[in-house]
Amino acid sequence: MDLLLQQLLTGVASASGLFLVASGLTIIFGVTRIVNFAHGSLYMLGAYLAVSLIDLFGGGHLGFWGGVILAMLAVGLIGALFEITVLRRIYQAPELFQLLATFGLVLVVQDVTLLIWGPQDLLGPRAPGLTGATQIFGLRVPVYDLFLIAFAPLVLLVLWLLFNRTRWGILIRAATQDQQMVTALGVNQKWLFTGVFFLGAALAGLGGAIQLPKGDANLHMDLQLIAAVFVVVVVGGMGSILGAYLAALLISLIRVLLITNAQLTFGGIAAWQMELVSMFLVMALVLIARPWGLLGRREVASDQRSGTPEPRLRPADATLRIAGGLLLVVLLGLPWIVGSYFLSVATEALIFVLFAASLQFLMGVGGIISFGHAAYFGLGAYGVGLAVRHWGMSMEVALLAAPLLAGVGALVFGWFCVRLSGVYLAMLTLAFAQIAWSIAFQWIDLTGGDNGIIGIWPPDWASSVTNFYYLAGAICVIGLLCLRHLAFSPFGYTLRAGRDSPLRADALGIDVRQHRWFAFVLAGVFAGIAGGLFAYLKGSVSPETLSISLSIDALVMVLLGGVQTLTGPIFGGALYSVLKNELISLTNYWRSILGLIIVLLVVLFPQGLAGAAESLRGRLGTSR
Amino acid sequence: MSAMLEVEALDAFYGRAQVLYGLELRVQKGEVVALVGRNGAGKSTTMKAVMGLLARVQGRRFFAGQDISKWSPHSIARAGLGYVPEERRIFTELTVEENLEVGRQPQRAGAPCWTPERLFELFPNLAELRRRPGGQMSGGEQQMLSIARTLMGNPSTILLDEPSEGLAPVIVEQMAQTINALKDEGLTVLLSEQNLGFAAALADRAYVIESGHIRFDGSMQSLLEDEDLRQQHLSL
Numbered sequence: 001m002d003l004l005l006q007q008l009l010t011g012v013a014s015a016s017g018l019f020l021v022a023s024g025l026t027i028i029f030g031v032t033r034i035v036n037f038a039h040g041s042l043y044m045l046g047a048y049l050a051v052s053l054i055d056l057f058g059g060g061h062l063g064f065w066g067g068v069i070l071a072m073l074a075v076g077l078i079g080a081l082f083e084i085t086v087l088r089r090i091y092q093a094p095e096l097f098q099l100l101a102t103f104g105l106v107l108v109v110q111d112v113t114l115l116i117w118g119p120q121d122l123l124g125p126r127a128p129g130l131t132g133a134t135q136i137f138g139l140r141v142p143v144y145d146l147f148l149i150a151f152a153p154l155v156l157l158v159l160w161l162l163f164n165r166t167r168w169g170i171l172i173r174a175a176t177q178d179q180q181m182v183t184a185l186g187v188n189q190k191w192l193f194t195g196v197f198f199l200g201a202a203l204a205g206l207g208g209a210i211q212l213p214k215g216d217a218n219l220h221m222d223l224q225l226i227a228a229v230f231v232v233v234v235v236g237g238m239g240s241i242l243g244a245y246l247a248a249l250l251i252s253l254i255r256v257l258l259i260t261n262a263q264l265t266f267g268g269i270a271a272w273q274m275e276l277v278s279m280f281l282v283m284a285l286v287l288i289a290r291p292w293g294l295l296g297r298r299e300v301a302s303d304q305r306s307g308t309p310e311p312r313l314r315p316a317d318a319t320l321r322i323a324g325g326l327l328l329v330v331l332l333g334l335p336w337i338v339g340s341y342f343l344s345v346a347t348e349a350l351i352f353v354l355f356a357a358s359l360q361f362l363m364g365v366g367g368i369i370s371f372g373h374a375a376y377f378g379l380g381a382y383g384v385g386l387a388v389r390h391w392g393m394s395m396e397v398a399l400l401a402a403p404l405l406a407g408v409g410a411l412v413f414g415w416f417c418v419r420l421s422g423v424y425l426a427m428l429t430l431a432f433a434q435i436a437w438s439i440a441f442q443w444i445d446l447t448g449g450d451n452g453i454i455g456i457w458p459p460d461w462a463s464s465v466t467n468f469y470y471l472a473g474a475i476c477v478i479g480l481l482c483l484r485h486l487a488f489s490p491f492g493y494t495l496r497a498g499r500d501s502p503l504r505a506d507a508l509g510i511d512v513r514q515h516r517w518f519a520f521v522l523a524g525v526f527a528g529i530a531g532g533l534f535a536y537l538k539g540s541v542s543p544e545t546l547s548i549s550l551s552i553d554a555l556v557m558v559l560l561g562g563v564q565t566l567t568g569p570i571f572g573g574a575l576y577s578v579l580k581n582e583l584i585s586l587t588n589y590w591r592s593i594l595g596l597i598i599v600l601l602v603v604l605f606p607q608g609l610a611g612a613a614e615s616l617r618g619r620l621g622t623s624r
Numbered sequence: 625m626s627a628m629l630e631v632e633a634l635d636a637f638y639g640r641a642q643v644l645y646g647l648e649l650r651v652q653k654g655e656v657v658a659l660v661g662r663n664g665a666g667k668s669t670t671m672k673a674v675m676g677l678l679a680r681v682q683g684r685r686f687f688a689g690q691d692i693s694k695w696s697p698h699s700i701a702r703a704g705l706g707y708v709p710e711e712r713r714i715f716t717e718l719t720v721e722e723n724l725e726v727g728r729q730p731q732r733a734g735a736p737c738w739t740p741e742r743l744f745e746l747f748p749n750l751a752e753l754r755r756r757p758g759g760q761m762s763g764g765e766q767q768m769l770s771i772a773r774t775l776m777g778n779p780s781t782i783l784l785d786e787p788s789e790g791l792a793p794v795i796v797e798q799m800a801q802t803i804n805a806l807k808d809e810g811l812t813v814l815l816s817e818q819n820l821g822f823a824a825a826l827a828d829r830a831y832v833i834e835s836g837h838i839r840f841d842g843s844m845q846s847l848l849e850d851e852d853l854r855q856q857h858l859s860l
């Protein structure tokens with residue numbers, strides 16, 4: 001009983017930091033509709049800045065709290081600056097474009113942090129006066145835990161006062177519902193948004209600073225946290241601050257219970273192995289029961305789409321056929337033109353093109369946004385890895401295991417996902433990808449854990465760089481043609497009808513959900529094929545293939561190329577993967593350069609590369 | 625008399641579809657002008673275009689002698705042009721008082737000055753609902769709140785989009801009185817209506833709009849006397 005109480009206290013204390021970060025994210029999303037992937041980066045910056053500032057001021061009362069508050073304000077300013085310089089230019093861009101920009105920021109912050117503070121983890125300073133432990137009901141409880149337990153409700157109260165008792169807060173709540181009307185009433189929405197970013201970022205920074213006495217500042221805390229924060233925000237209901245607190249409590253308690261009872265087993269699986277998975281299972285369950293989270297509100301479908309309508313899918317015209325033919329000739333002749341290094345870069349690019357195309361099929365044709373498409377790429381890779389490691393299968397057979405495992409995964413995850421829509425769906429896909437990742441990471445007996453599975457080599461006939469290039473290239477090109485064929489098949493048309501007007505399609509007797517589910521499985525299968533090939537290209541499989549950053553890479557490729565063009569992923573995928581490869585080989589700071597390029601592209605071409613090409617074509621067409 | 629609001633050769637589009645064609649409008653200071661037309665004629669689009677709320681418009685718009693063609697909606701509103709949308713667009717999560725707070729802007733020379741207390745006198749129904757969330761009000765109450773919220777910006781001119789739509793006859797009557805009271809305060813009003821009777825009771829002048837074209841421009845009196853015109857462009 002005492003033990004349980006102690007665990008509860010630990011859980012509530014660790015919920016506080018999570019809540020701070022999540023509240024910032026939920027506020028930003030509620031008002032601006034932007035899913036801020038950089039929120040974890042702001043949290044990380046908060047931690048690093050606080051370490052340095054507290055160090056600078058000395059660790060006394062004033063030094064510690066002054067450092068925390070200054071770090072919070074500084075991170076708030078960074079968020080506001082990012083809003084003013086980047087996001088403000090692209091609010092009119094297509095859905096999700098802002099997300100690209102925030103991802104660019106993630107990359108830049110990672111490098112800047114490394115550059116300034118170096119690769120070592122920095123131990124967090126102690127909070128003066130709040131060290132040691134105290135006795136409560138005969139339990140030893142760290143004093144800082146008590147502080148954290150009290151701190152979150154205090155922040156909740158301050159936020160409540162801010163949103164209910166100040167003009168600014170009232171304007172924010174109004175803008176959450178109807179931005180345009182707020183503008184028509186004479187409010188400058190720009191500064192409102194900037195203010196929201198300041199507040200959201202400051203909360204993330206505060207979260208990072210305030211967890212220091214219990215932890216440290218390290219370079220992995222950004223993406224490590226972001227998944228948990230997304231879960232909290234989604235479980236609580238996007239836009240609901242109180243919901244975020246309740247969800248943070250729920251998630252933290254479950255995690256603490258599983259960690260501290262690590263030795264317990266359920267059906268042969270140890271509790272600690274379920275720690276990461278549990279969080280995402282909770283999210284999946286909550287979303288099935290309450291598709292808008294605990295305290296969220298149903299998204300109101302609006303016909304006020306911002307930005308220009310995206311170009312529709314078109315069957316290949318003569319120009320495209322010729323271009324495709326030429327491209328094929330170039331691909332066939334490539335081994336005579338370039339050396340083996342670039343040939344393997346090209347192989348990887350082809351694999352990523354197929355991966356991107358499968359996501360484009362899901363998003364552009366099926367209307368399903370996925371933040372976790374790496375799940376199926378990675379399942380494909382692990383399909384191969386497990387087949388080789390546990391059954392010693394040859395490549396010819398093992399490559400079939402890739403689409404199989406990915407397809408089964410997509411079948412299971414998709415069943416849940418297609419029941420939701422919009423950003424909740426996207427978040428659920430992310431959650432499932434994290435489940436897959438956690439399993440790969442924590443089920444060491446099966447998957448090799450962090451080290452993954454090595455020694456996956458093609459048989460002799462396919463082992464030369466050239467031969468593997470031809471093999472992977474042929475499979476990828478066939479995969480692309482299949483996806484293209486599917487998009488223009490009756491199935492593809494029905495899918496698009498369901499995407500554009502689900503109600504009408506329903507009335508016509510089309511089972512939209514079932515079509516979407518099938519599309520989900522198809523996209524998973526093709527991603528799985530790409531993943532399987534990737535395993536043979538690299539000779540190994542690791543949890544990296546299931547990671548958030550790979551999911552985001554896929555999104556970047558699709559969004560850069562243009563969601564509504566089937567040729568988009570070819571450009572986006574090839575461009576992005578070659579660019580990334582080249583940058584990695586050129587400089588240690590490839591992340592920040594890649595991030596800056598992404599941000600620049602988004603700002604310069606707010607319609608996407610495909611949209612830019614389209615409008616260029618339109619301009620040339622009219623000015624003939 | 626000087627023109628408060630002036631619109632020249634206004635074209636408006638939704639995506640590629642053109643909805644307004646070369647509209648010309650002029651509203652003098654202190655006037656109540658009606659923009660009448662059938663459902664889908666382009667009345668609401670005109671109002672949105674004037675407020676700068678549409679992505680694609682061409683032509684020039686002047687307000688109080690200034691060219692507002694390139695201004696953002698919030699600058700237009702701050703210049704003293706108020707907008708009451710057809711759908712009312714009440715902030716349903718906010719209380720009546722909070723809705724009014726969103727609309728609040730500093731006092732403006734040459735325009736009536738409003739406080740919540742004065743507005744509660746103008747709309748006695750609202751006075752009892754101060755802490756009621758906007759989502760829990762009747763259609764008539766929401767319409768009043770929408771007007772009151774816009775008045776909190778102390779506008780010199782307001783665009784009223786179909787204020788009588790979907791309201792019970794008693795409330796319509798009350799609404800007409802309110803608009804007359806606003807006119808007496810010196811407010812300039814551009815009123816869009818399908819309900820010619822309602823417009824006739826309030827407006828000095830009228831424009832008839834049909835399929836995005838202005839078909840008539842003249843005094844209310846002459847519109848009422850022109851049976852053919854009404855048959856052609858206004859009857860259902």
Ligand SMILES: Nc1ncnc2c1ncn2[C@@H]1O[C@H](COP(=O)(O)OP(=O)(O)O)[C@@H](O)[C@H]1O
Pocket residue numbers: 638643661662663664665666667668669670
């Ligand atoms: N958001 C929109 N997107 C596309 N077309 C629209 C939109 N709003 C209105 N329209 C079209 O514009 C025309 C004018 O509409 P509107 O200005 O609302 O007319 P009114 O207010 O006179 O009833 C109608 O044909 C209507 O279908």
Ligand SMILES: [Mg+2]
Pocket residue numbers: 664667668669710786
């Ligand atoms: Mg209308």
